[in-house]
Every structure is written in structure tokens, then in C-alpha cells.
Amino acid sequence: MKKNLKYNLIWLAIMIAGYIIINVLEFAGIMGQFAETTLVLIGINIILATGLNLIIGFSGQFSLGHAGFMAIGAYVCALITTAIPNALGMLLGLIAGAVFSGVVALVVGIPTLRLNGDYLAIATMGVAEIIRIILNNLKITNGPAGLYNIPMLATWPVVYLLVCITTIIIVNFIHSRDGRAVMSVREDEIAAESMGVNITKWKVIAFVVGAATAAIGGALHANYIQTIAPTDFGIMESINILIIVVLGGIGSITGTFVAAVVLGLLDMILQNFGTLRMVLYSLALILIMVFKPSGLLGTWELSIRRLFTRKSKTKGDA
Amino acid sequence: MSLLDVKDLTKNFGGLTAVSGVTMHLEDNELVALIGPNGAGKTTLFNLLTGVIPPSEGTVSLQTDQGLQVLNKKKPYQVAQAGLARTFQNIRLFKDLSVLDNVLIAMTAKHKESFVSSILRLPSYYKKEVEMREEAIELLKIFDMQDKLDNLARNLPYGEQRRLEIVRALATKPKILFLDEPAAGMNPEETADLTRLIRQIQNEFHITVLLIEHDMSLVMNVAERIYVLEYGQLIAEGTPAEIQKNERVIKAYLGGES
Numbered sequence: 001m002k003k004n005l006k007y008n009l010i011w012l013a014i015m016i017a018g019y020i021i022i023n024v025l026e027f028a029g030i031m032g033q034f035a036e037t038t039l040v041l042i043g044i045n046i047i048l049a050t051g052l053n054l055i056i057g058f059s060g061q062f063s064l065g066h067a068g069f070m071a072i073g074a075y076v077c078a079l080i081t082t083a084i085p086n087a088l089g090m091l092l093g094l095i096a097g098a099v100f101s102g103v104v105a106l107v108v109g110i111p112t113l114r115l116n117g118d119y120l121a122i123a124t125m126g127v128a129e130i131i132r133i134i135l136n137n138l139k140i141t142n143g144p145a146g147l148y149n150i151p152m153l154a155t156w157p158v159v160y161l162l163v164c165i166t167t168i169i170i171v172n173f174i175h176s177r178d179g180r181a182v183m184s185v186r187e188d189e190i191a192a193e194s195m196g197v198n199i200t201k202w203k204v205i206a207f208v209v210g211a212a213t214a215a216i217g218g219a220l221h222a223n224y225i226q227t228i229a230p231t232d233f234g235i236m237e238s239i240n241i242l243i244i245v246v247l248g249g250i251g252s253i254t255g256t257f258v259a260a261v262v263l264g265l266l267d268m269i270l271q272n273f274g275t276l277r278m279v280l281y282s283l284a285l286i287l288i289m290v291f292k293p294s295g296l297l298g299t300w301e302l303s304i305r306r307l308f309t310r311k312s313k314t315k316g317d318a
Numbered sequence: 319m320s321l322l323d324v325k326d327l328t329k330n331f332g333g334l335t336a337v338s339g340v341t342m343h344l345e346d347n348e349l350v351a352l353i354g355p356n357g358a359g360k361t362t363l364f365n366l367l368t369g370v371i372p373p374s375e376g377t378v379s380l381q382t383d384q385g386l387q388v389l390n391k392k393k394p395y396q397v398a399q400a401g402l403a404r405t406f407q408n409i410r411l412f413k414d415l416s417v418l419d420n421v422l423i424a425m426t427a428k429h430k431e432s433f434v435s436s437i438l439r440l441p442s443y444y445k446k447e448v449e450m451r452e453e454a455i456e457l458l459k460i461f462d463m464q465d466k467l468d469n470l471a472r473n474l475p476y477g478e479q480r481r482l483e484i485v486r487a488l489a490t491k492p493k494i495l496f497l498d499e500p501a502a503g504m505n506p507e508e509t510a511d512l513t514r515l516i517r518q519i520q521n522e523f524h525i526t527v528l529l530i531e532h533d534m535s536l537v538m539n540v541a542e543r544i545y546v547l548e549y550g551q552l553i554a555e556g557t558p559a560e561i562q563k564n565e566r567v568i569k570a571y572l573g574g575e576s
């Protein structure tokens with residue numbers, strides 16, 4: 001019991017240390033505005049992709065509709081923060097966006113999650129498209145022009161904090177009894193059901209939690225970029241998030257982190273290459289898929305516990 | 319009153335009647351075998367009993383503490399929670415999960431946890447986790463697999479994969495255990511070992527076992543009662559001695575040459 005507390009405290013320390021290091025770098029002038037933008041975008045991508053990895057990598061349901069849930073979070077939070085342009089508005093916007101998105105996921109998840117593989121992918125893509133078209137036609141969302149002058153409330157400490165919170169929630173969920181049930185659904189639905197696992201329930205829960213996470217990512221996107229339009233949340237955005245998951249390793253949250261950082265940096269470095277950037281970016285993806293189809297990290301996860309037990313084991317051997 | 323009562327159970331696949339009007343019963347703590355030629359409908363009958371596929375006709379009812387429970391309209395997970403557990407003829411383990419996780423998942427349904435306490439990692443979460451782990455290891459010990467906790471199921475040798483399936487089914491704390499050809503692909507030594515284990519768990523856990531098996535030495539050795547299925551119909555029922563003398567059974571097995 002004490003040990004578990006120790007590992008949790010170590011993770012907490014790492015999170016706080018990360019925050020301090022980035023602050024110091026910024027203070028010392030090593031990190032400029034440009035680097036901070038990169039950092040924020042990486043953070044948002046991490047949030048979006050960990051949620052999608054929960055759905056695809058852990059519950060085994062292939063969703064191509066992540067951008068739709070991201071859009072819900074973005075619009076809900078943008079509207080609320082425009083009305084209440086302060087931290088409270090941001091908090092309300094985040095919660096309302098996540099809840100709204102979760103409810104939509106629940107409603108569409110129950111019928112669609114019965115579908116398998118490609119069919120589910122197409123159905124979720126359709127759901128995202130419907131969300132986009134609704135946003136395109138509503139008055140409150142200002143149609144195709146979208147929303148602008150959204151208050152800049154997603155400062156990088158806010159993004160950093162939310163990366164930590166969503167990661168803790170998702171990782172703890174995956175590594176709990178519930179998470180094991182979710183993974184059994186991915187492994188073999190018939191066997192899982194025969195062991196007493198309510199597979200529909202767990203598929204829907206993973207889908208809802210993933211959608212709520214996407215909404216948080218969307219909310220941060222809206223309040224950082226400050227303008228949003230329905231076209232920002234098309235199929236290409238869903239695919240961009242999917243690329244991070246696949247590249248990092250389907251079923252590895254650590255991999256999602258690594259991939260989001262690598263792609264973010266690649267994007268930044270290639271900024272000066274103009275149109276060549278997209279070619280190089282795509283080429284990098286193709287090369288990784290050819291040489292490491294399971295993604296950069298496969299299903300490997302960083303574990304403090306494992307590091308410690310390995311150390312004590314080698315000590316014992318000596 | 320029997321523990322499990324099956325009445326007129328029938329399954330049609332299009333024009334094919336895979337299981338036809340099967341009426342049978344299982345008593346508390348008995349070991350029964352289900353035998354029959356290839357394609358007789360044995361696995362289909364298991365799928366019907368465990369809710370994996372719905373029957374075309376007939377009923378399955380289980381005697382529980384809360385009275386008689388009709389199972390044939392229930393989902394497989396509800397049937398499992400009611401106390402019917404099974405293994406699969408073509409092994410269906412959670413291949414990319416560890417041996418321990420395979421067993422823990424089967425225990426999950428009986429150890430409900432609130433979303434909040436697993437996210438916040440309250441002390442009660444860890445306490446339950448330790449208990450479950452110990453319970454799982456105890457079960458694995460019976461099958462001599464306690465040293466393989468962290469192995470991925472897919473990396474186990476074939477015989478151990480079959481044994482892990484039995485452990486996983488036992489972990490659901492069943493009243494009735496359905497074993498679909500547990501000795502398939504095992505050598506005589508492994509089969510003898512398995513025979514002993516099946517007897518042991520039946521006594522130790524006080525459960526009823528229904529066993530599909532082609533290995534007649536195993537069947538005649540362990541079964542108290544035998545049902546014989548041919549072309550989806552039960553053609554005989556009785557003790558091993560009775561079944562060995564039964565004309566229809568001999569005919570079915572020799573292909574109608576007698």
C-alpha cells in the first residue's frame with residue numbers, strides 16, 4: 001500500500017518538475033513564443049490522442065469520428081467563455097463541453113458500437129460529419145464563418161494541467177479492473193462475454209470517456225487559436241489524431257506522448273520548408289509504418305514500478 | 319428439481335437443424351460427459367446453454383437461491399454471472415494479456431468497482447486488488463501455472479493454454495463448468511493429468527461439470543453419466559457401462575455397420 005503511494009508521488013513529482021523546467025526555460029529566454037505555441041499544440045494533441053487511443057487501442061473499436069467530439073467541446077467552450085471571459089468561464093466551458101460530448105457519444109455509441117471494424121469506422125465518420133453539418137447550419141454557432149474573438153484562456157499552464165489530469169484519469173482507468181474489462185473486449189468479445197463481461201457497456205464507456213477527452217482538447221484548441229470554424233473539424237482532423245495514435249503505437253499511452261511530441265517538433269522544424277513540409281511529413285510517416293508497423297513503441301508503457309522492481313531484483317541477484 | 323433443466327432445445331441454421339429437441343438435466347456436483355461424432359451438434363449445444371447463440375426453440379432453466387431462473391433469453395454475460403462458465407473448443411484466451419490478467423478479468427464481474435474509486439486509487443481499490451491477485455494465484459497453483467503470471471497468454475504452450483482456459487472459467491466462480499474438448503491436442507500423459515485435475519476441481523469447488531470429449535478413456539474414466547448426441551438429437555443417456563453396451567451408440571460410432 002505504501003509502495004503504491006510512493007509510485008503515485010513520484011509521478012506527481014515528475015509532473016511538477018516538468019512544469020518548473022518549462023517555466024525556467026521560458027524565464028531564461030531559451031524558449032520563445034514560438035516554442036510555447038508548439039508546446040501548447042503538442043499538449044492539445046496529447047489530450048486528443050490519448051482519448052482516441054483509449055477507444056482504438058484499449059477497447060479495440062475503430063473510430064474515425066474524433067474530430068466531431070472535439071468540435072462539440074470547442075464550440076461549447078467557445079460560446080461559454082465568450083459570455084464569461086474568465087477562468088470560471090473556462091472551467092464551466094470545459095466541463096459543459098466534456099459532458100455534452102459525452103452525452104452525444106452515449107446516444108450515438110449505443111447503436112453504432114454494435115458494428116464491427118470498417119463498418120464502425122464509417123459510422124463514426126458519419127457521426128462526425130453530421131456534427132460538422134449541424135455546426136455549419138446553426139445560428140448560435142455562426143454557420144460556416146464560425147466563431148472568432150474567443151478569449152485566450154488556454155494558456156500553457158492550463159493546457160499542461162489538463163494534459164496531466166486527462167492522462168491520470170485515462171491511465172488509471174486503463175490500469176484498473178474496469179480497464180481490464182475494456183481490454184478483454186478488444187481481445188475477444190465472445191470470450192469476454194462468456195466470462196461475465198458486459199461488452200456493450202464497456203465499449204460505450206470507453207467511447208464516452210474518449211469523447212469527453214476529445215471535447216477537452218477541442219475546448220483548449222478554441223481558447224488558444226481563438227477562432228474556430230466547422231471546416232477545422234473535418235475528417236482530416238480525425239485522421240491527424242489517428243496518425244498520432246498509430247505512430248506512437250496502438251495501445252501505448254507512452255507512445256502517444258512520444259508521437260505527439262515527435263510530430264509536433266517535426267512540424268515546427270519543417271515550417272521553413274514550405275509545401276515540401278507536407279511531403280517530408282508524410283514520408284516520415286510512411287517510413288515509420290514500413291519499418292515499425294506496430295508504431296514507435298508498440299504496446300510498451302513507461303512504468304516507475306517496473307523500473308524500481310527491476311532495480312531491486314538486480315540488487316537481490318548480486 | 320435439477321440444477322439445470324433443458325427442455326426441447328432446438329437450433330436451426332437455415333435448413334440445417336444442428337440441435338434438435340434436446341431435453342436433459344444436470345444435477346448438483348455431478349460430472350457428465352457429452353459425446354457424439356464430429357458435427358453432431360455438441361459445440362452448438364454448449365453455445366445454446368451459455369447464451370452465445372439464441373435457441374430457435376426450447377428453454378434452459380437454472381435452479382438458484384432466488385428460485386428458478388430462465389436463461390435462454392439472457393445475454394452471455396448474464397448467463398455467466400448466473401453461474402455457467404465455459405471453455406472453447408478452439409481456444410479463445412485474451413492472447414495479448416498476461417496469464418494473471420486473463421484470470422483477473424474473469425473475476426471482475428464479481429468484484430464491482432466504482433469508476434471514481436478506480437480513478438482516484440483509493441486504498442480500498444488496492445486492498446481489493448491484492449485480494450483478487452491472491453485468489454487468482456491460488457487458482458493458477460492448482461494447475462501448476464503460478465510461475466507464469468506475467469507471460470502473455472499467446473506465448474504459452476498449447477496444453478497450458480487449454481489449462482488456462484479452465485482456470486479462467488473457474489475464476490468466475492461457476493456452479494456449472496462446461497468443458498469443450500479440454501484434452502484435444504494433448505498427449506496421453508497430459509490427458510491423464512487433466513483427468514485428475516477435472517476430478518479435483520469438481521470436488522474442491524463443489525461444481526457440476528459437463529464435458530465434451532472424444533477421448534473415450536477420459537470419458538469412461540471420469541463421467542458419472544453420459545449423453546450421446548447424433549445429428550443434433552440425443553440418442554442415449556446412461557452410465558459409462560450402459561453406454562458402452564448401447565446398440566445405437568455402437569452403431570453411431572461404427573457408422574451403421576453392425
Ligand SMILES: Nc1ncnc2c1ncn2[C@@H]1O[C@H](COP(=O)(O)OP(=O)(O)OP(=O)(O)O)[C@@H](O)[C@H]1O
Nearest residue numbers: 331334336354355356357358359360361362363407
Ligand atoms: N454458426 C453456424 N452456422 C451454420 N451452421 C453451423 C454453425 N455452427 C455450427 N453449424 C453446423 O452445425 C453442425 C454441428 O456443429 P457443431 O460444431 O456443434 O458440432 P460438434 O458436435 O461440436 O462437432 P466436433 O466434434 O467436430 O466439434 C455442423 O454441421 C456445423 O457445420
Ligand SMILES: [Mg+2]
Nearest residue numbers: 360361362407
Ligand atoms: Mg465441437
